[in-house]
Each structure stands twice: as C-alpha cells, then as structure tokens.
Amino acid sequence: MLISSIVSSPLRVPNKLIILIRVLIHSVSIVYLSYVFYLAFSGQLLGDPVQYLLDFTGIGAINLLLLSLLVTPLALWLKFGQILRVRRSLGVYAAIYAIAHLTVFIAFELQFEWGLIVSEIVNRPYITVGFIALIVLIVLLITSLPAVKKRMGKSWFSLHQWVYLACALALIHYIWSIKSEELQPIVYFIIGFLVLIIRGKKLNIFKK
Numbered sequence: 001m002l003i004s005s006i007v008s009s010p011l012r013v014p015n016k017l018i019i020l021i022r023v024l025i026h027s028v029s030i031v032y033l034s035y036v037f038y039l040a041f042s043g044q045l046l047g048d049p050v051q052y053l054l055d056f057t058g059i060g061a062i063n064l065l066l067l068s069l070l071v072t073p074l075a076l077w078l079k080f081g082q083i084l085r086v087r088r089s090l091g092v093y094a095a096i097y098a099i100a101h102l103t104v105f106i107a108f109e110l111q112f113e114w115g116l117i118v119s120e121i122v123n124r125p126y127i128t129v130g131f132i133a134l135i136v137l138i139v140l141l142i143t144s145l146p147a148v149k150k151r152m153g154k155s156w157f158s159l160h161q162w163v164y165l166a167c168a169l170a171l172i173h174y175i176w177s178i179k180s181e182e183l184q185p186i187v188y189f190i191i192g193f194l195v196l197i198i199r200g201k202k203l204n205i206f207k208k
C-alpha cells in the first residue's frame, strides 16, 4: 500500500510543526473567508460584491481541492509521511468554500427563489456540473468525520476515490462558466488535469 511505503519516512519533523501547519490551514481558511464576507457586507468591496464573492469562494474551493490532492504525491516524493496529516483539513475547507459559493449564488444572485434555483441547476449545464461536484464534496465532507470513517471501514476508501470526479467536474464547471477569453481558467484546467493524471496513475512516477 502507498501509505505503508512512506511510514518509515526518512524525512521527519517534530509533531508540533505538523500541528502548527494544521492550525495555520484552519486559521487562514476561516479568517480569509470571514474577512472577505465582512468586506462585502460592510460595503468595502469595489465593483460587484456578489460576483467578487462568487469568484473568491469558487477559486478558493478549487485551490484547496487541488492542494489536498497534491499532498500524497508530495509525501511520496519527499518520503515525508507526516505531511499526510494536513490532507483532511485541506479537503474539509475545499468543501466549506464550495458550500459558501453555492450560498452566495442562492442568497444574493437568486434571492432564495427556489423555483429559479431548480431551473438553473436543471437548465444550465455548467451549473448542473458544479452542483454534482458540490454534492460529491458534501458527501466526502460528512464521511470524513472520524466516527463515520470508522464505521464505514474499507468502503470509506472506495467512496473517497470520488474526490477525483469532484475535482474534474469542478474544473469543467470553472472553464465552462467563463464568458470571455481568459488565460487563468485554461491554466487551472491544464494543471488540474495533470494533478488528476498523476493521482490516477496511482503515483507510479513517485514509486521509483
């Protein structure tokens, strides 16, 4: 098994450093998200605050998702098994940012008009794709609770392979949502799919 190959990790740091990295991930993710919402609600965001919040939460979710997928290759490459302990936090915040993204869309763009919400999900393909990605992320978020994970046994690992589907769908949603010619979504798309290919190949390149 991949994890067992790095248990006898030559690279070791004090446990306190890993705890510090996790605390940093928690604080930066929560503080940054709260701060941007505070700026929006206090009228300090220039331009269109709803669009800004949608972009910020959407990009935030994709960044965190890609980072969470990069942890295992990094751990194998550096033979740094301890770093695997930050993977869950990154995944959890990817889901939280994605939920915030949907909340902004429902609350501010659609003003809680539930009929409109359903019709957007059904009739606009890029929203449908984003919706499926979000559902998968929410399922992964709930099942990442230690008690649920324990109860699920081996099936937990099969279920959590769905993160690749969520990531692929999120990247498609992103590139599909762009109306003008922009380089950034194309760069994300290429990097994102390279990450998925590396993970999909069961990290063979790192096993040498």
Ligand code: HEM
Pocket: 054, 055, 056, 057, 058, 059, 061, 062, 065, 098, 101, 102, 105, 127, 130, 131, 132, 133, 134, 137, 170, 173, 174, 177, 178
């Ligand atoms: C029900 C689920 C979702 C809905 C309704 C939704 C809705 C939207 C909307 C309305 C936009 C803005 C399009 C525009 O600029 O006109 C957008 C952009 C975006 N969404 Fe989503 N989304 C959903 C799920 C997700 C998920 C799960 C992710 C990532 C994990 C994501 C990432 C993004 C990104 C990166 C953008 C582009 C931001 C930018 O232009 O800088 N979305 N989404």
